[in-house]
Amino acid sequence: MSYSELHKTYDHVIVGGGVAADRAARAVHDRTPGASVLILTRDPEGPVSRPDLSKGLWLDEATTVESVDLGTAADTGAQLVTGTTVTAVDPAAHTVTTDTGDTVTYGTLLLATGATARTLPGVTDDRVLTLRSLSDYRALRDRVTDGTRVAVVGGGYISSEIAVALNAVGAAVHVYTPDDRLLGHMFPTSVTDHLERVYADRGVTVHHGFRLTATGTSDDGRDELYLAPDDGDAVVADLAVIGFGAVPETGLAAQAGLTLEDGAVAVDASLRTSDPDIFAAGDIIEFIDPLLGRRHVEHVDNAEQSGAVAGENMAGGSATYEHTPLFFSDIFDDGYEAVGTLSTDLDIVEDWNTSHSAAVLYYLRDGVVVGVLLWNTWDSVPKAREVMAASKAGTLSAADLPGSIPVG
Numbered sequence: 001m002s003y004s005e006l007h008k009t010y011d012h013v014i015v016g017g018g019v020a021a022d023r024a025a026r027a028v029h030d031r032t033p034g035a036s037v038l039i040l041t042r043d044p045e046g047p048v049s050r051p052d053l054s055k056g057l058w059l060d061e062a063t064t065v066e067s068v069d070l071g072t073a074a075d076t077g078a079q080l081v082t083g084t085t086v087t088a089v090d091p092a093a094h095t096v097t098t099d100t101g102d103t104v105t106y107g108t109l110l111l112a113t114g115a116t117a118r119t120l121p122g123v124t125d126d127r128v129l130t131l132r133s134l135s136d137y138r139a140l141r142d143r144v145t146d147g148t149r150v151a152v153v154g155g156g157y158i159s160s161e162i163a164v165a166l167n168a169v170g171a172a173v174h175v176y177t178p179d180d181r182l183l184g185h186m187f188p189t190s191v192t193d194h195l196e197r198v199y200a201d202r203g204v205t206v207h208h209g210f211r212l213t214a215t216g217t218s219d220d221g222r223d224e225l226y227l228a229p230d231d232g233d234a235v236v237a238d239l240a241v242i243g244f245g246a247v248p249e250t251g252l253a254a255q256a257g258l259t260l261e262d263g264a265v266a267v268d269a270s271l272r273t274s275d276p277d278i279f280a281a282g283d284i285i286e287f288i289d290p291l292l293g294r295r296h297v298e299h300v301d302n303a304e305q306s307g308a309v310a311g312e313n314m315a316g317g318s319a320t321y322e323h324t325p326l327f328f329s330d331i332f333d334d335g336y337e338a339v340g341t342l343s344t345d346l347d348i349v350e351d352w353n354t355s356h357s358a359a360v361l362y363y364l365r366d367g368v369v370v371g372v373l374l375w376n377t378w379d380s381v382p383k384a385r386e387v388m389a390a391s392k393a394g395t396l397s398a399a400d401l402p403g404s405i406p407v408g
Contacts, residue, residue, distance in 0.1 A: 006081070009105040010038040012314050013096055014078075015086045015252065016112030017041025019050055019300055020282030020307030022072045024110050027311025029076040035315060037078035038106075040098060042085040045134045047072045051300050053137045054158065055330065058165035065134065089256040091275045108277050108314040111253055111265065112307060115246035115283040115298055123215050127225045128240045131162055143239055146170035151227055151235060153212050154243030155179045157186075157329065160195075162241050163204050164331055175199070176210035176227070176235070186342045188361070190350060191375060198332050207235075215240065246298055248284045261286040264296045269320040271310040279314055281306040291324045291388045292340060292370060299327040324388070326381050339384045340371030351402040358408040360384075362401045368392055369401070380405050 012028055012035060014021045021039055028037055039046075049056075049068040056063030073080040088097040089109065097103045117130035129140050144150065148171045152163045155177025166173045175182060181192040182199065199206055211230045218224040218236060228234040248264055259266045259274035264286035271279050271287070282303040289295050302325035309321045328337045340363065347364040360380070363371035369391035372384035383405050390396035396404065 006038070006079075006102050006104050007036070009036075009107075010079075011035040011107045012037045012110070013104065013106035013108075014039045014110045014112060015041075015089075015096065016110075016114055016282070017043045017045070017047050017080075017082065018112060018114045018282060018303060019047060019070070020112035020114070020303040020310070021110070022047035022070045023304050023307030024112060024279075024281060024311030024314065025072050025076040025078045027308045027317075028315045029078070031312055031315040031317060033077075037076065038104065039072065039078050039080045040084050040086050040096070041080075041082055043133055043135070044083050046070070046080050046082060048134050050303075053134065054131055054161040054165050057137060057141070058168050059330075065138075068134070086252060089252055089278075091256050091258075091278060094277065106277075108279065110310055110314060111273070111278065111280045111284065112282045112303075112310075113249035113252060113284055114303075115248045117242065118244040118247050119242050120212060120215065120244075125215055125217075125225060127238070128215055128242060130242050131158065132246065140239070140241065141169075144169055144171050147172055149236070149238040150174070151176055151237035151240040152243060153210070153227065153240060154245075155182050155184070156243065156245060157183075157327075158245070159241075159243030160331060161329055162243055163199070166241075167202055167204050173204045174235070174237070175204060175206045176212065176229075177206065177208055178211045180208050182206050185344060187373070188344055188348055188350065190352070190359075191361075191373075195331065195334075198334065202332055210235075212242075246283070248296075248298070250284050253280065253284065261294065262296065267321075269322070270313050270318070271306060271321050272313070279310040281310040287321055289324050290322045291385065291392060297325045297327075299325055301325040301327065324385055334376055336376065337374045337378070337381055338372065339381055340369075340388060341365075342371045342373055346370065347398075349398055349401045351405075351407055353407045360405045360407050362387070362398075364391075364398060367398055369396075372405070374405070377405070377407055 047070040052068045085099040117132040150171045152175045213230045214228040226234040253265045265280040265284045283298045305323045309319045312319045349362040352359040358376035361373040369388045
């Protein structure tokens with residue numbers, strides 16, 4: 001925990017300690033270097049490069065805990081207070097109150113509270129972990145040695161990365177997904193069949209149709225962790241990592257009376273909330289995507305870009321957030337970048353190279369491209385956005401999609 005005496009008033013207060021908070025503080029500093037900025041986060045550390053929690057820290061020896069620290073306070077002069085929870089926001093008084101009993105006044109406020117990993121209710125076993133923060137990373141990494149039996153529960157984006165990370169440090173990894181294919185909600189069988197083979201070849205076992213309902217300790221005297229599904233026999237592991245996704249931390253916004261839409265904080269193009277002096281950015285916002293309309297995105301690109309726009313406007317700027325975020329992942333020797341909505345409930349046009357090692361997949365709703373998957377295809381995100389815009393405008397038909405983005 002880091003604590004320093006708080007002033008009574010700050011030009012800008014940022015609640016949250018993630019990437020959005022970092023980018024906002026930098027934008028404020030760039031525009032008004034003399035402004036006073038306070039960052040309050042309940043995390044014990046300051047902002048870090050969150051993608052590295054499931055990527056670089058496991059896969060790249062050059063990536064260290066020290067190197068993922070974004071250095072927000074040192075670079076911007078902001079006062080960073082960690083291990084402190086904001087318990088209330090009073091928009092009328094322009095104040096925030098913390099669990100330490102402090103109340104400070106702000107000129108503008110940014111809510112960048114992020115999201116919390118979704119867990120199974122009632123589970124208190126410290127062998128059941130999540131991976132959302134640097135503290136989570138430390139807790140998991142300290143427990144994993146060569147041969148540790150780890151059950152990764154979930155079949156989505158974060159679970160697929162955690163399995164790769166744990167495998168890289170020698171864990172015996174089993175993935176338990178409720179679906180019939182890993183990442184099957186995002187990718188068609190042309191991709192998932194390949195992934196299933198890759199995971200198996202690397203020693204990661206994927207179990208399908210597993211819906212976790214309880215955890216406990218085995219009754220055979222060995223005090224082993226077991227995971228019980230809603231149907232079938234329980235499985236035993238040394239550790240379990242839950243990858244059920246995340247829940248946006250919108251409680252402060254709700255308490256402050258800000259407008260929420262579909263469980264997220266509604267913002268306009270300037271990233272103002274329903275209160276003109278309160279901005280929001282990152283995982284908690286429902287924003288206006290220029291290609292897809294109002295939507296909610298929980299990926300680092302959205303946090304970075306929205307944080308920067310919010311910070312600029314907090315400092316008196318007039319920027320607008322006109323961005324369709326990307327997301328990305330590396331899965332063993334494969335990798336992808338993606339823009340928009342990826343769902344196998346949509347129509348999909350697939351464009352593969354001759355060796356079937358790389359592809360561009362177009363996801364369509366009512367004939368309009370709403371998402372693009374760049375599978376082992378690089379430096380093409382701007383082109384993917386262009387294709388989506390042209391499709392939306394009606395100048396690019398579904399028949400014209402193959403070849404519109406070079407594969408590979």
